[in-house]
Structure formats: C-alpha cells, structure tokens
Amino acid sequence: MANSRAHDQVLFPWAFPAPDGEALRGLICERVDPLEQPADRRVFTSDADLNPDVVWPALVDGYQPAAVLIGLAQRAEGLSVILTRRADTLRRHAGQIAFPGGRSEPGEASWRTALREAHEEIGLQAEQVELVGLSTPFRLQTGYDVTPVVGFVDSRFEPNADPTEVAEVFEAPFMFLMNPANRVRRLREQPEPPRWHYAITWGDRVIWGATAAMLIALHDRLWGPAGD
Numbered sequence: 001m002a003n004s005r006a007h008d009q010v011l012f013p014w015a016f017p018a019p020d021g022e023a024l025r026g027l028i029c030e031r032v033d034p035l036e037q038p039a040d041r042r043v044f045t046s047d048a049d050l051n052p053d054v055v056w057p058a059l060v061d062g063y064q065p066a067a068v069l070i071g072l073a074q075r076a077e078g079l080s081v082i083l084t085r086r087a088d089t090l091r092r093h094a095g096q097i098a099f100p101g102g103r104s105e106p107g108e109a110s111w112r113t114a115l116r117e118a119h120e121e122i123g124l125q126a127e128q129v130e131l132v133g134l135s136t137p138f139r140l141q142t143g144y145d146v147t148p149v150v151g152f153v154d155s156r157f158e159p160n161a162d163p164t165e166v167a168e169v170f171e172a173p174f175m176f177l178m179n180p181a182n183r184v185r186r187l188r189e190q191p192e193p194p195r196w197h198y199a200i201t202w203g204d205r206v207i208w209g210a211t212a213a214m215l216i217a218l219h220d221r222l223w224g225p226a227g228d
Contacts, residue, residue: 020078020175025152028072031221032133032150035111042147045217046139047210050185050196056141063145067113068101070218071129071153072174079174081215082153083207084121084166097207099214100124100166101146110134114149122169123160129153136217138210148214172202178219180226183212 019027033042048056071082086096100118104110111131118124135148159169176182177200186199186208198216199208207215219226 024079027222028150029132032135035131035133035149036109037134042134042137044137044139044145045213047141047195047197048139049213050198054193054195059143061143063139064143065104065108065110065113065147066102066144067104067110067117067147067149068099068214069114069118069124069129070099070135070148070150070214071118071124072151073153073157073171074155075171077173080171081174081177082122082124082159082169082171083211084161085168085170085205087163087165087167096209096211097205098211099148103144110147111149114147114151121162121165123162124153124157128157135214135221138214138217140210146210146214148218150218170205172205172207176202177207177215178222180219183216 048054069082072079073082082100083097084100086098100121101114102117102121104113105116108116111134115124115126115129115131118129119126129151131149131151133150135150137145137147139145161167161169182202183198183200185196187194187196197209198212199206200212200215201207
C-alpha cells in the first residue's frame, strides 16, 4: 500500500451527532436483521461496489459462507468494538485488522460460526455475549460470503488470544468508527489491477478493506448512507 495516502479521497468532513447509551443500544437492536434471517432475503455489499470497472476472476465453487462477530463492549466512555490484528504467519490477510471470525462449517448458522470463531481466536465465551442480529453481508473477491453478527459483550471480558491466529486484540470507539468524517476512500495499487477500498485510521492502526466496509454498512443500517 505504498504511497496510497496520496490517493485518499476524504468523503465527509463534518461532525457526526448520534445517540448514546440506551438509545444507541435500542437503535442497533431495531435495525439489524434476525439471527435466522434466510440468506435469500439478505442484501449484499461487495468488493465490486467501489470498483465497478474491475473484472473479478470467476469463482469455480461459488462463495463460501463465513461469519464475523461485531462485538460491542460497554465502556465508561461508551460502546467500543472488539478488533484483532491477524497473525503475521497466516496464509491470507496476514497482519490485517479484522473482526474475530472465519469460515462456516457445513450447515452451520452464521451466528454459531461467529461465536465459535470468537471463542477460538480471542477466548470469548458464549455466555459473555448477547447476540442481537445480523448486519449486511459482504462478499470478498477471494470467494467468501461474510455475515457480520452483532452482539453486546460483557464489560468484564478479558481476551485470551490464540497466537497462531491473532497477534493482538484491541478496542476502538464505536462512534468513532461510525463517524463518516473518519473514513476515506483509498486506492490500493497492488496487486494489479488498482482498486479502491474504504479505510478508517484509529491511532496508529488502519482498519481497511472488508472490515471497514462492514462497519460502514452497519452505519448505513443505523443512520442511512452518509450524505443522504
């Protein structure tokens, strides 16, 4: 991603007023889909949305189902999102910032995948999270159909990361990630062909690609597309 900042497009440079506390929790619960939402009723976003002119390689076996957990922990300053930095030794997406998650087992519901993967990756127990629904699925050009599962995580949760998969567990303020003023559209020049993706910088961490896109899709569910 060398020199990518030279191609950043700042999208929405304004303040973002929004509810907090119980009002925010109620809004989230109201706007997500039911946990058992049928797949044929879901609206998808994808890598192609920002890159309509890119020709993606054909998928021989179609999209593989996967799920991630958008875990929201209540902190003194408000909700925060639990994120991971993937281990540098992983074959795919090494070192990238991501939600806990992974590929679904055959016939496994998305919410079960999210709970299983969160337990394996960061030590989150099922009883430590209150699942409230599904956000908008995201289809990656690498062949995964990823369903974000939204849940409120017990504030007493302490991560116990699996070092073979996760290099770091950290949290970022939910409202910072939701604020359109904090996102840019960034051109990634490698691998070919060049393609656009969203990026959100929190401190010295850059949340980009599918993770940023799923956060933006959640924003759009709660408040509508920015600029509308």
